[in-house]
Amino acid sequence: MEIDFLIIGQGLAGTALGYRLEQLGQKIVIFDLPGSNNSSRVAAGLYNPVTGRKMVKSWIAEYLFPEIEPFYQELEQITGREFLTKKKIYRPFLSIEEQNEWMGHSSDPKISMFIDQIFTKSQYPELRDPYGGVLLQMSGWLNINEYLDGMADYFGDRLHAREFNENLLEKTSGGWRYENFHSKNLIFCNGLGALKSRFFSYLPFAPVKGEILEVAQDFDPDFIVNRGVFRVQLSKGIYRVGSTYTWHDLETGPSETAKKEILGKLLEVVHVPVESVKSHKIGIRPATKDRKPFLGKHPIKDSVYMFNGFGAKGVSLIPYFSKMMAQYLVKSHPILPEVDIARYFKYI
Structure with missing residues (x-):
């Protein structure tokens, strides 16, 4: 089967990005081992524009928060x-x-x-x-549990509830072959599972x-x-x-x-x-060293991407950044420098 994007992980990140890509006309498949997205399922699900002991406005809240309710309400529909x-x-x-x-x-x-x-x-x-x-x-x-379960039903047979084995990946001239799928692109949305990946183990998760x-x-x-x-x-x-x-x-x-x-x-x-x-x-x-998420393309490997590292604020961050990432992947729109994984290329 020919697809545009093979997404690894159906937690908060993979679910939102998969939906955004489909809305842009892309053909996707998601692999998610049941129980592997535990950090999403145990999260409180709170979205709060003012946080911390000093009661400060959340980072770029003026851009993030107008996106939150319309996005999740659309998925409720x-x-x-x-x-x-x-x-x-x-x-x-x-x-x-x-x-x-x-x-x-x-x-x-x-x-x-x-x-x-x-x-x-x-x-x-x-x-x-x-x-x-x-x-x-x-x-x-x-x-979050109701949300992920509802979206799993929505994705239907585009969601494969089994482990993704990176060792079975084969590089081709036009992308990547995995089992009976040939995908133009890979996107890792699998939380701390990315630390075990040969592509992204260098990233400073915290x-x-x-x-x-x-x-x-x-x-x-x-x-x-x-x-x-x-x-x-x-x-x-x-x-x-x-x-x-x-x-x-x-x-x-x-x-x-x-x-x-x-x-x-x-x-x-x-x-x-x-x-x-x-x-x-x-x-x-899956928090990161600088408390900013990881978005972007692998510096060396062709058509391998990361959408990850949202930590405790995934519910707040992902509606905005999933739109940004989908526009980047499909229309080559730029990524905010503060979240682009290019900021860590020197560690490879």
């Missing part, structure tokens, strides 16, 4: 499933200085576009928000282990709480809470230390007892 929840995020202030800083942010158009409302007094007795807080918009969360909990807890406001931890409602009285970040002990499972850390931070901001912990999961995120 084609799959007939619901997996996107638009929800405001409430970030409590813990000092008058924070309050004043955010009053100043409201005059900055690159930040004010994400501000729904600023409060100068506590909004709920259940929350630790003595100086009020900021309610952010253009935010919410993606049910894997990050994250742990999240699902807990039973009262207090059901109509927003996501985010201060030290995020708290996302899954159903009545059930919340996903996280996350930890560690660059060590990547091979170990869920830790009691992380569980205590998450629960401690949760109870610092939401003063309501946790009735029970329903689940405790880990994921190893």
Whole structure:
């Protein structure tokens, strides 16, 4: 079978890019071993325009965030499933200085576009928000398992649920032969699996282990709480809470230390007892050394590409960058230099 692109990996990255390429008239096949996209499936799915301890605007959020909801809503339409929840995020202030800083942010158009409302007094007795807080918009969360399953059904027989064995690749004059497919191009979207590839093992991934909990807890406001931890409602009285970040002990499972850390931070901001912990999961995120994703063409090998390295912000980054990558692959449009893998060619 003659195809244009053979995509390795049907996580967040491979799913979005495969869809974008098909919309541009390209013939694709995706290989994905069930269970191999675990980092996508365990991810929280949160998209949040203001992040970090210092509450700063996410990198190029003014370009990224207008793409997020229209993209996932389009895929809800084609799959007939619901997996996107638009929800405001409430970030409590813990000092008058924070309050004043955010009053100043409201005059900055690159930040004010994400501000729904600023409060100068506590909004709920259940929350630790003595100086009020900021309610952010253009935010919410993606049910990643529902999304990936729905898109797997959409791809149908273009998705092959089995391991991709790089050793079986054969170079041809017009591309690559793999099993009974002849593809003009290869695209690696397989997260940390790319570290085992002979093509891209030189790239500086910096894997990050994250742990999240699902807990039973009262207090059901109509927003996501985010201060030290995020708290996302899954159903009545059930919340996903996280996350930890560690660059060590990547091979170990869920830790009691992380569980205590998450629960401690949760109870610092939401003063309501946790009735029970329903689940405790880990994921190893395919983060990169400079916290920017990897897009682009292999410097030596013909027709071999990378679309990977989105770390903990895949839900936010991928709608925008999948469009950029598809336009690059099909129409030779440029890639943003900050994400082009050419920045690491000197390490080959």
